[in-house]
Every structure is written in C-alpha cells, then in structure tokens.
Amino acid sequence: MPKPRVHIATDHAGMELSAHLVSHLRGRGFEVVDHGPAEYDPLDDYPAFCIKAALAVVADQEAGTHALGIVLGGSGNGEQIAANKVKGIRAALAWNLDTARLAREHNDANVVAVGGRQHSVDEATTLIEAFLAEPFSQDERHVRRIGKIAAYEASGEIVE
DSSP: OOOOOOEEEGGGGGGGHOOOOOEEEEEOOOOOOEEOSSSTTOOOHHHHHHHHHHHHHHHHTTTTEEEEEEEEEEEHHHHHHHHHTTTTOEEEOOSHHHHHHHHHHOOOEEEEETTTSSSOOHOOOHHHHHHOOOOOOOOOOHHHHHHHHHHHHHHSOOOO
16 A cells, blocks of 8 residues: 555644654655644644644545544644544544554554654654554454444434
8 A cells, every 4th residue: 555645733742743753754755744833832722733634634535545644742632632523533642552553453543643742752753653554454343333433423323
C-alpha cells in the first residue's frame, strides 16, 4: 500500500514536535499537509486546527486518497476529542507502541493523537511511525464493530 498523505495539526504545546514530524516524515517520503498553527501563541485554541486536519482526512478518504492524521498537544486529549467531532473520524490517543499499533490494527483509526509534553521527540516519533505503518487487520469482528460505531454516528441508533 502506498504511503498515506498525512494531515497534521497542533496547539502551542506541540509546535516543536509538529515541526520535527513535518520535516522527518517528508524526509521519509510522506506528503505532509500542515494545518497549523503557523506561529507560536501560548493562548491559541487547538480545536480549529485539529478539526481542519480531521476534515482534510475525511475529504481525502472520500476522494479515494489514502490519508491519515496526526493531532498534537500537551496531553493529546483535547486534540483527540476535537478531531473525533468530525463525522468519519476515529481518532485514538497513543501513549505507547501497543496503543499506536492497535489503534490502526483493530480500530482502523484514521487520526492519532499524541501528547507532546508526555513523550520525548524520539518517543513520539516512534509512536507516529508505528501508527502510520500499521495496516488495519480487516478482521471481521473489527469491521463489524467499526460498522456499529458508524451506524450510530449516522443515525443516533445503537446497533446491538
């Protein structure tokens, strides 16, 4: 499978990590789209940046382009929550290699959230690389479960 287009967004707490990842991933042959912010502002509000990145992932996927997203912040929690408000996004907070890989393998997560204040640059880079490299298993039970989540998202009805 070809490398995904990567949409990345952050807040002020993840800017250093974001700049590193943009450069690092481009150096590894990824097309990276940076959704901001463009400059450091300690009072910035991350939701707009993360939602724009998530919207871009969905738009690419709907257009048939393989795309994944990265959202960064101090903890990654708020950024994950913001991204998950976009219909079609399954954003997962990764804090170790297992959670990064399983987000893709079992949940077909299309956005990963990482806390820039929770990991060294090297650790965070390893988590991101693991997420981007891991394919979705296509296991029937995982497909079924994701389908139930999507059904709820579309209709508001719980499928048992």
